[in-house]
Amino acid sequence: MAKSFLIDTTLCTGCRGCQVACKQWHNLPADPTVNMGSYQNPQDLSFTTYKLVRMQEHVTEDGLKWLFFPEQCRHCIDAPCEATAGEPTAVFTNPRTGAVLYTAITKDLPAEEIIESCPYNIPRMAPDGTLAKCDMCQDRVDNGMLPACVKTCPTGAMSFGEREEIVEMANSHLMMARKKFKNANLIDVDTIRVIYLVGFKPELYHGFAMASNAEIGITRHMALQRMFRPFKRAGAQLMRG
Amino acid sequence: MEKNFLNAKLINPVAPIYDTEKDTYATCDPRYPYVGTTYRVTEHWQTGVMTRYQPYLLEMQPQMFVEMSEQLAKLKQIQNGERVRVTSARGAVEATAIVTKRFQPFNVGGGIVHQVGLPWHFGWIKPTSGTEDSANLLTPSTGDPNTRIPETKAFMVNVVKLA
Numbered sequence: 265m266a267k268s269f270l271i272d273t274t275l276c277t278g279c280r281g282c283q284v285a286c287k288q289w290h291n292l293p294a295d296p297t298v299n300m301g302s303y304q305n306p307q308d309l310s311f312t313t314y315k316l317v318r319m320q321e322h323v324t325e326d327g328l329k330w331l332f333f334p335e336q337c338r339h340c341i342d343a344p345c346e347a348t349a350g351e352p353t354a355v356f357t358n359p360r361t362g363a364v365l366y367t368a369i370t371k372d373l374p375a376e377e378i379i380e381s382c383p384y385n386i387p388r389m390a391p392d393g394t395l396a397k398c399d400m401c402q403d404r405v406d407n408g409m410l411p412a413c414v415k416t417c418p419t420g421a422m423s424f425g426e427r428e429e430i431v432e433m434a435n436s437h438l439m440m441a442r443k444k445f446k447n448a449n450l451i452d453v454d455t456i457r458v459i460y461l462v463g464f465k466p467e468l469y470h471g472f473a474m475a476s477n478a479e480i481g482i483t484r485h486m487a488l489q490r491m492f493r494p495f496k497r498a499g500a501q502l503m504r505g
Numbered sequence: 506m507e508k509n510f511l512n513a514k515l516i517n518p519v520a521p522i523y524d525t526e527k528d529t530y531a532t533c534d535p536r537y538p539y540v541g542t543t544y545r546v547t548e549h550w551q552t553g554v555m556t557r558y559q560p561y562l563l564e565m566q567p568q569m570f571v572e573m574s575e576q577l578a579k580l581k582q583i584q585n586g587e588r589v590r591v592t593s594a595r596g597a598v599e600a601t602a603i604v605t606k607r608f609q610p611f612n613v614g615g616g617i618v619h620q621v622g623l624p625w626h627f628g629w630i631k632p633t634s635g636t637e638d639s640a641n642l643l644t645p646s647t648g649d650p651n652t653r654i655p656e657t658k659a660f661m662v663n664v665v666k667l668a
Contacts, residue, residue, distance in 0.1 A: 283565070284561045284565075293560070296564075297565075298568060299566075299567055299568040299601040300586045301585035301602065301604065303565075303603075305566070305567065328607065
């Protein structure tokens with residue numbers, strides 16, 4: 265069954281410990297930033313930012329809310345980016361954990377196409393075309409540790425474990441959250457490994473919080489990619505000699 | 506006329522008042538029409554002398570800011586994210602405007618009173634731009650009569666767009 269996360273945004277205080285812990289563990293540099301009229305910074309994910317707490321202020325049915333959305337790769341159970349890449353040495357799923365992983369070989373693949381295929385707009389490209397995103401802290405998880413973001417969360421908003429347990433936990437958190445937020449819901453729980461619990465409509469948090477209807481399931485483009493994959497791979501192998 | 510709606514006295518009669526040139530105070534002065542207050546953010550500690558040197562913390566809170574209501578921003582024609590100057594009877598700082606619904610004008614004695622809020626985490630050396638300073642330049646040098654805990658939570662300021 266592999267692993268999953270639960271991110272209960274109703275418990276998130278926007279402290280951004282996860283954002284820093286992620287950079288620290290992956291030894292990523294700080295992006296140069298300026299204040300753009302919001303506490304959120306950096307403004308977007310990047311090749312060197314895998315985790316970002318997005319912040320939005322909305323007047324809801326419960327009054328003014330400051331909504332925090334600790335964004336990261338959802339590690340799709342059937343990842344469109346992996347299907348689009350069609351190259352297991354570049355993008356593959358680790359069967360033990362379910363983590364969708366990118367390698368340096370992504371540099372040789374059409375980056376825009378892979379980014380476009382992500383329903384959550386997650387992968388980011390380096391100037392040389394290499395793609396990067398959250399790696400579920402594979403090295404930590406393989407050694408029995410929690411992902412850095414989960415480990416550092418001080419409010420219990422983030423949990424990580426066996427998928428079955430996390431889905432159960434998500435449902436019990438949802439029951440609790442519904443007492444306070446009548447529109448509370450889980451986002452795309454059946455298709456991804458990073459399950460968000462939101463108190464309000466997903467689009468209030470972030471445009472890509474939830475996969476749009478058009479992007480659920482395998483698109484025609486991806487189906488074609490999949491069909492031609494064996495030929496492409498054989499061709500690539502011939503080229504390499 | 507200046508009137509304290511909470512007490513017959515205008516100020517605490519035993520509050521320490523120092524008589525230096527920096528100890529000028531203004532209450533209902535038209536040059537400083539808005540209430541200022543100060544606070545901290547999670548990312549920085551006190552004046553930021555340790556936290557501003559941490560790239561990850563400076564990445565998240567890179568610049569001095571001043572938060573204000575949408576109503577005040579409209580009044581002063583300030584756009585969200587624009588640089589502004591905040592002045593008090595004692596000093597001035599530059600800051601980036603954060604226009605937010607979290608700030609709402611007060612109704613005091615039948616009139617509208619606007620409030621702005623600033624952190625005091627910024628200062629010299631980091632960030633290297635040299636433009637970020639501390640709200641401590643605005644706040645009065647007084648404190649509570651018993652312990653002298655600084656009174657940095659209520660003072661009068663003006664906010665203008667940087668030309």
